[in-house]
Amino acid sequence: MDRTPLMPKATAVWLVDNTSLTFEQIAEFCGLHVLEVKGIADGDVAHGIKGMDPISSGQLSREEIAKAELNPSHRLKLSEPKVEVPEVKTKRGPRYTPVSRRQDRPNAILWLLKNHPELKDSQIMRLVGTTKPTIIAIRERSHWNSPNLQAQDPVTLGLCSQIDLDAEVKKAAARLERERKEAGLAEPPKAGTLLPTEETTAPPPEPQPEPERPMATALAQEARAAMTAPDEEEETPDIESVFAKLKDLKRTDAPSE
Numbered sequence: 001m002d003r004t005p006l007m008p009k010a011t012a013v014w015l016v017d018n019t020s021l022t023f024e025q026i027a028e029f030c031g032l033h034v035l036e037v038k039g040i041a042d043g044d045v046a047h048g049i050k051g052m053d054p055i056s057s058g059q060l061s062r063e064e065i066a067k068a069e070l071n072p073s074h075r076l077k078l079s080e081p082k083v084e085v086p087e088v089k090t091k092r093g094p095r096y097t098p099v100s101r102r103q104d105r106p107n108a109i110l111w112l113l114k115n116h117p118e119l120k121d122s123q124i125m126r127l128v129g130t131t132k133p134t135i136i137a138i139r140e141r142s143h144w145n146s147p148n149l150q151a152q153d154p155v156t157l158g159l160c161s162q163i164d165l166d167a168e169v170k171k172a173a174a175r176l177e178r179e180r181k182e183a184g185l186a187e188p189p190k191a192g193t194l195l196p197t198e199e200t201t202a203p204p205p206e207p208q209p210e211p212e213r214p215m216a217t218a219l220a221q222e223a224r225a226a227m228t229a230p231d232e233e234e235e236t237p238d239i240e241s242v243f244a245k246l247k248d249l250k251r252t253d254a255p256s257e
Contacts, residue, residue, distance in 0.1 A: 004031035014051030108154035
């Protein structure tokens with residue numbers, strides 16, 4: 001990323017007034033638009049701004065300006081600072097929560113404890129701006145309002161942004177993975193993936209008939225044959241032959257004289 005001089009608009013005013021650099025060179029060096037530099041030259045922009053000499057401040061050398069004046073395509077480069085000032089990192093304090101949202105913090109803490117148990121208490125404190133005793137009380141259900149708490153997403157409540165929440169969750173996952181590798185534990189099984197839409201929206205397959213067993217097949221065939229066979233007509237007995245047989249029986253039973 002290209003650096004820009006301190007007080008770029010004041011530097012542009014000085015370069016317009018004291019050099020023959022092109023508007024494009026000044027605009028690129030100061031991080032301004034060409035039309036803005038042209039407005040400075042016309043007196044329409046930067047009223048009352050006093051020009052700042054970049055040479056006396058050590059941001060630009062005379063040789064660099066002379067080289068750029070001779071070659072309009074030359075890009076001005078900032079001089080390397082003689083003293084490196086370390087970047088001051090401000091320690092991020094607890095997040096400020098508006099008074100109207102403070103009553104929602106217990107619900108957000110309960111949501112984080114349920115959905116992201118891998119988060120440390122310090123991470124939850126940064127996200128919703130709470131204290132460690134409050135987190136412990138909600139986790140142990142000793143909070144004074146525990147029966148009425150309802151888990152709610154802190155992003156929806158406006159207590160933190162989705163980017164901050166994702167960053168803390170990612171940091172916690174990386175910490176757990178590092179601890180798992182240091183302990184030599186096996187990787188936990190991954191959760192199953194979702195089925196494709198073609199499979200979830202397809203109609204259920206038609207049930208296939210079960211194959212018949214051999215005995216059942218034989219019985220079924222006999223039943224079909226009996227149902228399809230024509231009924232056999234029984235012979236009607238002759239009355240005269242019946243009486244003749246009865247007479248013969250009487251004769252055989254009578255005693256001989």
